[in-house]
Amino acid sequence: MFNTFDAVLPIPSAIQKHDGAMPVSELKTFHVPEELQIFSDEIMRTAAFFGLRILPSPDPDADLVLKLNSGLGAEAWFMRIDPSSILIEGGGKAGLFYALAAFSQMLITALIKGPAGAVLNCGTACDKPRFGWRGLMLDSARHFQSKETVKAVIRLMAHFRLNTFHWHLTDGQGWRIASDLVPKLSNLAALSPGQYTPDDLREVAEFAGRHNIRIIPEIDIPGHSRGLLAAYPQYACDPAVPGKEFCLGNPETKEFLKKIFAELLSIFPDSPIIHLGGDEAETAHWENCPRCKAAMQAGGFRNMRELENSFMVDMTRFIVEQGRTPMLWGTCSGQTYPADTIIQSWLDIREPLRVAPNGNKVVYSVHNSFYFDYPANLSEPFETWMFELSERGIYMADPYVIWEDRLKDTILGPEACLWTETVPEWRVMQKLLPRLAAYSECAWSPAEKKDWHGFLRRKELLEAAGYHDFLKENIHMR
Template sequence: MMYNTSSNRVAIVGAVLLCVALLACAQPGPTPQAIGPFLVPYPQHLQQGEVTLPVDPKQFTIATTSSSQILKINIQRYQKLFFSAGPAQQHTSAVAALTLNINVASDNEDLFLGVDESYSIVANSHELTITANTVYGAVRALETFSQLITFARPANTYSIQYTPITIKDYPRFQWRGMLVDSGRHYLPVDFILHILDTLAYAKFNVLHWHIVDAQSFPVQSSTYPDLTNGAYNPIAIYTHDQIQQVIAYGKTYGIRVVPEFDIPGHSASWGVGYPQLLASCPSYASNTNNLLLNIADQYTYTFIKNLFTEITPLFPDNYFHTGGDEVILDCWSEDPSIVAWMTQNNYSLVEAEQYFETQMSNILASLNRTKIVWNDPYINGVQLDQNTVIQVWDVSNVTQQIINNGFKAIVANAYYLDKQVPSPFNKIHYEWQDTWQDFYSYDPMYGITENGDNILGAEACMWGDQLNQVQFDVQVWPRSLAIAERFWSNEAIVNIDDALVRIEAQSCSIAKRGVNSGPLFPDFCFLPADVPSGQHPILRLTPEQVASILRK
């Protein structure tokens, strides 16, 4: 589900050669021009004026009457991020002291699908105010406010332009996710925290952590300690404490962390420590992606239930992803014990898969979790439990059928960041980064004519087959800024030329925060010498903060 076909590769090479031959695609265009403020994602409602309000970082404060620990952490973050573009020159006393007041209706810090993320901002010479119903709405507002503050060179002064400004904003979709794959390449914990920083800058609210795959099992288990024999290296393992650190850090941004343990396919790493879990299918043994769990042995289900009973408290979100993609059903046909079991129960291969998925639903229901699967079992004809959420990765035309049948769906098929030619566009760009236009142009509701309320939202997917922390940022950003806007903003916000200028400005802005996000057209982005490398989180949490946040 993550590879280009050879025909696609041939098409890419041919088109690029033709492009070079014609000398047409390599000609730089004029530098785009636009009027700010340069906000990404663009808010639902924005009113602006023409007055510039000077800001002196030394005379700027953020105030709130809220007692929320999460809000206080973000005030600490953004007090720094507001002025991360560089040191300001000394202002005269003529620049007024300013206070940004944050008002939240509730200090409740419960984080769940559909939590209220709406907010409003008022910015003028008399008032700087954020108003939100929840602390998470206030967190989204702080990011937007950070984008209102601009830094001018060579004067080295900060200001808020285009005042008076009034913003009323809320997300279009309640599920706005990014899949991160640490099963194919281990990602250090600090880098995952960095990823959470970057997701918050673009108002993503789900980290879909594809934490285990055929190549490695990097999750510590006290119930089955030999599982990590399937990790790449003894140091390439996520301990329980590290997982909780990730969960707590995400929560401070209003980002839910949803784990994926991909089964019954992609399960070879499970069998390194516990070989009795795997089916015996010699014809498919050369490709670890093809190896499946032994679904005929009750030991498999006892094992999974015990493991998930241990793991689910670490991931408190209501949703738990069990994969289910790319299951080579014929593998089961080669295992005599599975064939005998299917014969005894009069099961076809699809009915055998049905049995497995039913057991997974029952196990997760007993743990108060809602199961997510990729669309493969549904396409195979498995009758899934009606509460199952189906994530669509390979074909867009099945989405309408899925939601018509009453299932909730997450759209991912059009947002594969690892692809040279993102499906379903089949377009070829001279500049690879210009694929941001493809992501921007595809609406998660494309082709949906009814029952659209059953679409929870969408996810971008950054598969890790050829990716680790070295090049993660440059493949994800700034292209994911386009995706983020498609997931958050009104469906009518589709102007490519306008988006290009705003995304370019925000790419430069997050680069100043330590994100390796590059340009989309010729310009200049001044990066101070002390910009961090991107390997570390903006603000670490103490163990006491982690424990306090996770108790709520």
């Protein structure tokens, strides 16, 4: 028999079902302490979507009560439903937000046939995340998205209990940060036009913070820079044929990039982690560049990959000196990076095993598990480098692969990536839904709770109740 606790997705750590139920029609008042008033509008808007009228009350014994519980972790939450009352507790504001997201899922399935006779089953749920890092990367460099679309993505993330928004802001096809340092890049947009002003970026960062999501901004160097080098060829190995890699032997390159990153840090003062890219740089220009060859010899390096490694280590030290943590894409040059540098593993499932002895933390984004630009099935158009990435494939992925005992202290968590070479703005939500639900359970729920067929039952029940309509309305609320 259906129970409204069975509608929660991602599945909670522990559920206890009790006899009895609370009629939804009896849910008329809610109480939120003064320091949690931010949740009042959330509750009323959610209720209004379902045609309910739930009003705030000063009575701490209202029908629905929200409160903080310092005994829970910041992202953990607890819910108890009795025949005449509902208690929701969170260890912090994030935990309360996630609990309300779970409550909205229970509510929509309770109301699947309308308000007449709708009930919320009695019981308790206690929940906390498996991973502290539950990320989503959005590529705004290839195809640009308006800040409204970016905010919608962030709100969708929050609803699915994700907490880290990695924002890929530069690449060869676009430089999306409006800057007086590089004014010639204002028209750099090979696939779609658009830039974010510093105020736009700060607005999105503030919005993300309200939704318990940290932003990790990325400027991708030393490769993936064709557009910038076309506009500023003095930083290329050969100004006549700039290519897409910065000249590593030009001492002005590093100083120029430090100014660029200093500006990024000023725009995102609350971002603890800064991504410097670091992947897929080709060595051909360096190997034919007198300055790069001289720098390689002067440094005693055996090849250009070692020179690249030295260059990127210096850039990570600059980030550390500014009080932030540097992050790089894995397989950057096959070299070792300081232990305080986070490695984002995207190509090799064994890379975490390689860097763990050095002390590096790892974010797991291996492409054939978490690249959302890949087709959900092969009836979609796709590129030659892509694999099929079905919901089941995402759901069954595990950031530890089979090495949890060896990587427990290394893996921070997973991060799904939506690259946009082939994804214009209007397809962003199509690419995220419904697969984001499968990813959220992979990122949040205990491994022992994962059950593909159980997930399908919950997902299909939510979809039948109109959950996607609720999400599309909800993510544009504010």
